[in-house]
Amino acid sequence: MSRDIKLSLVVPVYFEEEVINQFIKEVVEELDILKINYEVIFIDDGSTDNTVNLIKDEAKENDNIKLLELSYNHGKQAAVTAGINYSKGEYLIYMDPDLQDPPKEIKNFIVEIEKGYDLVFGVRKQKKDSLKNRFFSKIFWSVLDKYTGLDLPRGLAVMRIFNRDFAERFLMYKEQNRFIEGIFMHIGMNQSVIEIEQRERFAGVSKFNFKRKMNLAFDAIFDFSELPLKLAVRFGIFLALIGTLALFVILIVKLFFVDFQPGWPSIFGFLILSLGIQLFFIGLLALYIGRIYRESKSRPLFSIKDTTNI
Template identity: 65%
Template sequence: MSPAQPAALPLLSLVVPVYYEEECIAQFIAETGAVLASLPLRHEYVFVDDGSTDQTVAIIKEHARTNPAIRLVELSYNHGKQAAVTAGIAHAKGDYLLYMDPDLQDPPTEIPHFVTELEKGYDLVFGIRREKMDGPLNKLMSSVFWGTLDRFTGLAIPKGLAVMRIFTRRFADQFLQYPEQNRFIEGIFMHIGLKRSTLLIEQRERFAGTSKFNFSRKMNLAFDAIFDFSEKPLKAAVKFGAFLSIAASIFLVGILLAKLFLIEFQAGWPSLIGAIVLGTGIQLFFVGIVAIYIGRIYRETKRRPLFSVKEVTNGVSAPVLH
């Protein structure tokens, strides 16, 4: 009888979307490599380039020539971060998957703490920043972004959420069952449920460059989340419509009583035109809300692929997700 073979060590996949990160990527690989070498785990990198035209791809490919653990998935054009993250998860093979950005604001030295927390029996561990290392304007924009989400979606996303998080293969497989085109990663993560925890981490200054996730993109993402995970805009339209109907009825009754009691008054053209314009504007606004929902339904019914892959270095392309 042959001796029992030792069980293979778990595989940790680092899922890293990149977009114009030529100033950070070499340092990111160096720092994460030093940390990963100290862990009792096998590891792989899954970089997903979202249409960069600088030296980001060239730098990753140069490292991949001497390190087979580095895989690069190049998307054929800029799909947006939500699709890039999805592509990374689809291509990752790990038993554990750790998603982080390459800017090193969430430091690689926290990776062992995430692994330890996950191995307590959780399916997902969110990183929570003790303090956001950003300027006052960025902090204000983030506050508006998360406040908008909390107010209109009811997702109960943890406060101070970092990009860095770790999850199990079971959780990743559940995530890949969500095929929607209009993607909000945090919302999908919360919707999956399973057993989750949080881990406080120390954030540091961005290593180099500037964030590509500006206020406009944040608010677009917030509106995506609202329309994907909440019916509150539609309910607000119904409530406001009911309020206007009641107010108009009271107004008409008031006019009728005024006429009955022979009160002399004459409405002018400006007030009449103003009321018509206001009413038309309100109608168009709420019809627009309904149109947004219908448009999103239209996009979903096309069932187009979530991402288009141009090339994969040190690996093969994952099945297309619809």
């Protein structure tokens, strides 16, 4: 990569005071070795620990280190969008500061994208994480694969690189409910994957717990699939057929076999079951309507409180 081409690193941070100095040290060392013009854009998503102050101290010594402070916790998807929006590089790398996807892989991403690709995903050779987190991650990706129709690479890492044209197309997607991997796949263009060696997390614990993973998975399902609505229709048809068949059987039995008097408990139980099913599917529709309402307000995706070196 020639000296006049800038590389932007987009790094969302949230309570990362234990790892941020080491991350900056390794990233700057790697980029200095590569001898390229770069910027590292940190996007703080409402941290209340010492993360912001540590980044500002580093930014005083190196004006290639930049900081966006969001006014409150918007969520990682919005934070990444803010970083891409403010980046200036011809190539952009999105990565986390936990050092699980090591900075030494930056050169491999650059080599791959210079082959003419618009987007290069990182795929982990082996996930270095606890058994519990690996189990939860497997559930997360299984849900995505089965219910969204997104053909995401297996073992997908956070770290990836894309060019300016791809970034501009990404910024055209204005939806409030953002699933970045889904948007990346929807953009399409010329994509590739490379394998990367994952490290153990340098310090601290992941903020992306199972609850957040599953919330993101359901966001992906509702944003990129009509499957819940289709299942509701199919289930409704199934219940209608079962109900029709049951009425037919009761009629035949009463007319030709047994003269019985139906009891009110069975009717009452059936009514409660029917009400529960109706409320479930009304709630399902309400989720979609709520998302439509949220999109219709067209609020800004993020709110900036302060900036450093920008």
